Amino acid sequence: MIQKLKKNCLNSVLFTFDDGPDETITPLILERLETYGVRAVFFIVGRRAAKHPQLLRQINSNGHTIGNHTFDHPNDKSYPYHKYKRDLINCQKTIYKITGTRPVFFRPPRGLITFASLLAAQHLALKITRWSVFGHEWDYAKNDDAQTIGERLLRLISPGDIVCLHDDNAKVPAILDFILPSLISKNIDLFSGIKNL
Ligand SMILES: [Zn+2]
Incomplete structure (x- = not known):
């Protein structure tokens, strides 16, 4: 299971985005990533991707993973293995159909x-990828403004994260506007983290 970048990653940080694509927010995030030369991983929900195939193609053609x-x-937590496996396969197929x-x-x-998520991932030879820094923009920090969340993230983020x-989430474009210039000014590499997964 992956939770941080490899130890020899020097000064890389990898951004990942979950739960999209969203027709309003995802394009705003893609704009920021282009502006600041960031390459990210989008962990997409198949059901949403099927509704917005053009967004998935754009994520792919912009060089993101x-x-x-x-x-x-x-x-x-108790979602059974056979259903989990079918769900993962459905998502794989949806992504392949749209992006190749x-x-x-x-x-x-x-x-x-869980037993189901672990075994289903193993069955499909997928690498489970978690995170080391979490935005919490949708749970305990949902009432904080983008700058407060951004300041907290800047205190937490260090190379390898x-x-x-x-x-x-509607706050995320503004969070990126706040933190990306600051990370770049500290010479953090936001482009090649994917190679260090
Ligand atoms: Zn999610």
């Missing part, structure tokens, strides 16, 4: 490592 975040985003690429990285919903944010 697409990861599997299941088709239906099951949150239930097969994800190798998988993030379980809520990062939950995998940062998890959500590209269906």
Whole structure:
């Protein structure tokens, strides 16, 4: 299971975005990533990707990596293995049909490592990828403004980190506007983290 970048990653930080694509927020995030020369991983929900195939193609053609975040985003710890496996396969197929690429990285919903998620990932040879810094923009920090969340992230982020944010959350574009220039000014490499997964 991956939680941080490899030790020899020098000064890389990898941004990852869960739960999209979202027709409003994802394009705003893609704009920021282009502006600041960032390459990220988007852990997409298959059901949403099927509704917005053009967004998935854009993520792919902008040079980002697409990861599997299941088709239906099951949150239930007791979701059975056979259903989990089918869900992961559905997501793989959806991504392949739209982009012609097969994800190798998988993030379980809520990062939950269960018998079902572990075994289903193993069955499909997917690498489970969690995170080391979490935005919390949708749970305990949901009432904080983008700058407060950004300041907290800047205190936490250091080389080797995998940062998890959500590209269906309206605060995330402003969070990126706040933190990306600051990280770049500290010479953090936000482009090649994917090579160090
Ligand atoms: Zn999720």
